[in-house]
Every structure is written in structure tokens, then in C-alpha cells.
Amino acid sequence: MTIKKQKILDAALQLFATHGYDATPTSKIAKEAGVSEGLIFRHFESKEKLLVFIMDMGIEKSLELSRGVLSAENPKEILKGILELPFLIEEDIHFWKLHHALKLQSPEYTDRYKTFKDETLLEIFSKLGYKNPRSEAAFMGVFLEGLFVSILSKQEYDYEQLKQIIYSKYNLNE
Amino acid sequence: MTIKKQKILDAALQLFATHGYDATPTSKIAKEAGVSEGLIFRHFESKEKLLVFIMDMGIEKSLELSRGVLSAENPKEILKGILELPFLIEEDIHFWKLHHALKLQSPEYTDRYKTFKDETLLEIFSKLGYKNPRSEAAFMGVFLEGLFVSILSKQEYDYEQLKQIIYSKYNLNE
Amino acid sequence: MTIKKQKILDAALQLFATHGYDATPTSKIAKEAGVSEGLIFRHFESKEKLLVFIMDMGIEKSLELSRGVLSAENPKEILKGILELPFLIEEDIHFWKLHHALKLQSPEYTDRYKTFKDETLLEIFSKLGYKNPRSEAAFMGVFLEGLFVSILSKQEYDYEQLKQIIYSKYNLNE
Amino acid sequence: MTIKKQKILDAALQLFATHGYDATPTSKIAKEAGVSEGLIFRHFESKEKLLVFIMDMGIEKSLELSRGVLSAENPKEILKGILELPFLIEEDIHFWKLHHALKLQSPEYTDRYKTFKDETLLEIFSKLGYKNPRSEAAFMGVFLEGLFVSILSKQEYDYEQLKQIIYSKYNLNE
DNA sequence: CATGAATGAGATTTCATTCAT
DNA sequence: CATGAATGAAATCTCATTCAT
Secondary structure, eight states, X not given: OOHHHHHHHHHHHHHHHHHOSTTOOHHHHHHHHTSOHHHHHHHHSSXXXXXXXXXXXXHHHHHHHHHHHHTOSSHHHHHHHXXXXXXXXXXXXXXXXXXXXXXXXXXXXXXXXXXXXXXHHHHHHHHTXXXXXXXXXXXXXXXXXXXXXXXXXXXXXXXXXXXXHHHHHTTOOO | OOHHHHHHHHHHHHHHHHHOSTTOOHHHHHHXXXXXXXXXXXXXXXXXXXXXXHHHHHHHHHHHHHHHHHTOSSHHHHHHHHHHGGGGGGGGHHHHHHHHHHHHHOGGGTHHHHHHHHHHHHHHHHHTTOXXXXXXXXXXXXXXXXXXXXXXXXXXXXXXXXXXXXXXXXXXXX | OOHHHHHHHHHHHHHHHHHOSTTOOHHHHHHHHTXXXXXXXXXXXXXXXXXXXXXXXXXXXXXXXXXXXXXXXXXXXXXXXXXXXXXXXXXXXXXXXXXXXXXXXXXXXXXXXXXXXXXXXXXXXXXXXXXXXXXXXXXXXXXXXXXXXXXXXXXXXXXXXXXXXXXXXXXXXX | OOHXXXXXXXXXXXXXXXXXXXXXXXXHHHHHHTSOHHHHHHHHSSHHHHHHHHHHHHHHHHHHHHHHHHTOSSHHHHHHHHHHGGGGGGGGHHHHHHHHHHHHHOGGGTHHHHXXXXXXXXXXXXXXXXXXXXXXXXXXXXXXXXXXXXXXXXXXXXXXXXXXXXHHHTTOOO
């Protein structure tokens, strides 16, 4: 990976996240990256493949991070870890903004992560012995989704108290 | 409102929602609406003003609907009503998809609704006598946000059970 | 057919014929036609479809002309007519230059005419009662091909004498 | 001549012949030759000089071949030899396809061969004692041209019979 | 001799917008 | 009110060529 290729990736991610994929011309990416416009196409063939590359990389990284969190032994620890995940997006905020923007209108770019998330939650609550794990997984899925969006849109909630509500619901404080 | 103007609005909303504002050319709107491209500009001046028109109309309608729900006397009834709101979007699914898509990347089009929602929730939980209404409002805000997104993205959860979790949390079943 | 659309066709045919399809940018066509570059694509969608349109039109016109010549009663008159065809290309010289240029490298644009020509020659010599009509058709096909190319490349031959050689071969003089 | 230089020549000739000079990017030549794009320019300076090199080489080879054929003593033998020339192009089919493609639209690359051909034919028929050698040369020129094109475009004629027609015309069977 | 990253000019195409009818 | 021809700016993409290694 040459420096310039990396600069293109950085610039593209930031611009796609901030203004949207369709609203971002390759000329702007090139300028932001300090690179000729042609180089984008030498490295990525097309604007869309650049997007795919960015999404694949980001999802791969996220999956790795998530798998780390989920490798804990104690199921309650895993649940605590999952609750922390939304707060770990800060450093990848651009990726997650883009991810979120694509989710509804171009789900093909984000499906891989969605599948992983759904399956993981279901597994967790099965392991925890809930009699209706599917229902609990749904609740957590919905709540986590809302948490993600709230953090992404910089809602100024008291997130510690929010977490407490979940902690007491699942007896995570003991 | 002539028939053709309405057709333009319908086509634009559907296309903006499905593919995104930037990814939708006016030519496609015109074709979908069965109308000449020029007519769009005669009625709405510019593509952006067409978007603003659509968003304003949609938000107005939503506020009206919400105000209906919120006019109930009993605060618990209001809360029940709020919980139903995410399920009422089905018929305005295009508007809400678009709303959601704009929220993060072009918040200027959606701020009016957001402000309304935040203030309303806070007021409800104050009325209900919670000692920390801001915190409960945050929880419900986050949960509702997740619920919206889940419904928008056609997640096949068992939403009745989900509601029950909230119902028991706030003793809405009595 | 608006005037400008016709101007585009004229300019494109002339430039494609003179410099080749690939060597002719649409910007040059637009300038030559006195038209905005975008208009080319409004009318023809793509540069290649513009080429197809030109070729189809030209072939249609040629087939019509040819059918006129071939409608004579007397088979010898028909043969005379065929021999005149290469000399009728002067007014469509641009089309035929382009036709010739595409024949070997992009035969898909010219096949329709080729098929017509082959079948017609065979039919003629069958009607004339030659015992080996296929062979005579081949000879005339080859000779006509050479004649076309020679005229296209402005070879300064004495074409009257050339015709005489064929006339005496097939006894067309009596 | 290094192996790689030769590979570039082979690939370029094949691609120029098949798709045309303008339609062939240097990147494709490089890929086809299994060579870096830069190497093309190290060896040939520019794409156009590569074309010139190819054409000059090919014409030189053709002239040599032709001179062999024409060195026969008996003028009728020479004529027979000339009639065979179109059938010798099989092994240089790519060169001749390219030659043919350039003839009308970029004659500067092919003039050398044309001049040679015209002068040679005239000389032959003068030596053979025809009273109108120019006219016979024209006829043969036209016929040969047609023969070349027919063979290049893989027309499935019975070429033996075609040759016989010429053989009897010039009493070459004696 | 050879590579491959990089450029910049230009090619094709798209698209919001204008305007005469 | 409505059309559709036309524009011009900008978007995506291509490609011959250069250059450091």
C-alpha cells in the first residue's frame, strides 16, 4: 500500500461519510488527498470499487474488534462488552457514518456486518439461558441500533445512566 | 395542486427514498412521473427546493399525526401512543427512509422534527413524575430511534414482544 | 429530425470517415456541427449508438438504391447496373469510406450489406444461366470489391476501359 | 532485439490489426506482451513510432518477398507469381489487416508499398508487350485489390476457379 | 534493461437548468 | 400549464507518457 493510495482511502472515507457517496466527486477526493484524479482509477478502477474497498476494509476491521470483545468466557462479560461497542466507534466515526448512510439505501455494502451482528446476539442470549433468546436478542439489537445512531449524531445524552438501565435489566452489576 | 405536480412529488419522494437524493436525476423523476423534465422546474424552481418541499410537507404531516397521539389526557396513554408511532410509518415509509437518510448527512432538512421529538419525550416523563425524566427520555429516545430504524430496514422481529418489554418496564399494562 | 440532429449526423459521418471512429472525439463532432457536446448524447445516447445510427441509415439508403438498379427485367441490364454501382458512391463517399474502414475490424456494423451483396450476385448469375454461377459471382464480387476500394482511394485509373473488359467478358455490348 | 521488445511488437501488431490503432491502448499492448507499460516507451518512444516501426518492418518484408517473386525470367511466370501473392499473406495476416485499415484513413503509413505495386504492374504489362499496358495494369490492380480484401475478410470463395479465370484471360496455362 | 507509480490532458457521459414554442 | 430541444458545467473515466527506482 503506497502512501498515496492510503491518502486516497482516507480522503474518500472522510468525504463519503461527511457528504455522502453520490455527493462526493472524485475530483474532490483527489484534491483532498493531494493526488491526481487519475490515480484514484489506477488504484481502484472505479469510484464504486473504491467504495467497496473502503467498506470491506472497515467491516473486516470491525469484525476483528468485535470478535475480540466476544471472546470473553463469562457470558455476562460478553454482554458488557457488547454494550461498550457503540462507544468504540469514535475512532472510526467516519466509517460508521458511511456504514449507516448506506444501510438503508444500498444494503449490499453493509450486509456482511448485519448478518454477523444478528447471529452473534442470538447466540449470546442462547448461551445466557434465556427462555426466549430471540426476543431478547431483538430487544438488544434494537437498543444497540438506537445507541449507535444516537452516538453518531452526537446526541448529548447521559450515556452512563443509559448503560445502567441495561445493566440492571440484565443483572450485570452484581 | 395539479395532478402532474402531485405525480412529480410522488415520484421524487419514492426515488429519493429508494436511491438517495444525489443519486436521483431529475430526468428519472420526470420519466417516473410521466411528465416533461421542464415541468419540475416550473413547479419547484430547483431540485433542492423540490426536496425541501417534500420534507416540509412530510414533517408537517408527521407533526400533525404526533400531536394527535400526544393530545391524550392520561400520560400513560400518551406513552402507549408514542410506542405506536414507529408502527405508523408504514404508509409513509418513503418519507421516513428519506428522513433517515438525510438525518446524519444533511441535518438541516430534518432538524424541525428532531427538536419536536426531544422536547416531547422530556415533557412526558416530567409529567409522569419520574425523578430523572431526562434519563428516561434519553432511554426512550434511543429505543424509539432503534425501533424506527429496525422497522425501516424491515427487520423481522417479533415487535409485540418488544413492546411488552417496554410495557412492563413502565407498567403500562395495569 | 431537428436541424441540429441532422448537423450532428453530417459532422459525425464526415469525421468518422476521414479520421476513423476511434480517432474522432465527440467534442470535435460538436464543434463541427455547431452544437453543444451534450446534445449528441441527448439525441444518440452514446458515441457508439451514433455510429450505429449512421451505419443503419446509410445501409438502408444503399439497399434502396441497389434494389432500384436490380429491378430491371433483362438480366444483362441488371449486370450493367451492378457495374455502375461503384461509380454511384461519389455522393455518399463519406459513408462508403466509413463502411470500408469498419468492414474488417468491426464487421458487425456492415454485415447487413455484405449479406445482401453476396446473395444478390449469386441470384443474378443463376438467372443468367451460367453453369457455375457461384464461381462467376465470386469473380464479380472480387472485382467489384477492388473497384470500390480503387474509387474510394481515388486511384486515377481509366475506368471506362476497365468496364469494357467486363462488358466484353459478359457480352454486354451487343 | 530483446525477447521483450519482440513480444511488444507481436502484441501491438495483433491488437492494432484486430481492433485498430486508435482503439488499442498501450496498457493493453503491455498486458498482452507480458511487459510493463513503461517498456514500450523505452523501446519505441511513442505509440505512433511503434506503429511506424511495425509498418516499416512489414513493408520491408513484403517488398523482399515480392522482389523474389518478380525476379523470374519469363514474364508469364512473373504474372503467375503476382497472382499467388494474395495467397501468401496468410502468415502475415495481422500485418495486412492493419495495412488495409490504414490505407484509406492514414495513407502515409502505406504509401511506400502502394507506389511499388503500381509501378511493378505497369512494368510487367509493358514487358509482356500489351498495347495498352496501363489499362491491363489497372485491371490487375483492381482485381488483386479485391482478391486481397476477400482473403483478408475470409470470404469462402473457390479461389482456384477464380485464378483460372485470370489464367485463361492471359493464356497462362499454355 | 525493466518496473510500476504517478500525472495531466482529454474523452465520454451526466445532469440541473433554461427557454422558445 | 406543459413540452422538449438545447446548453454548459461538471462528473467519471481513459490513456499516452514520464520518472524514480
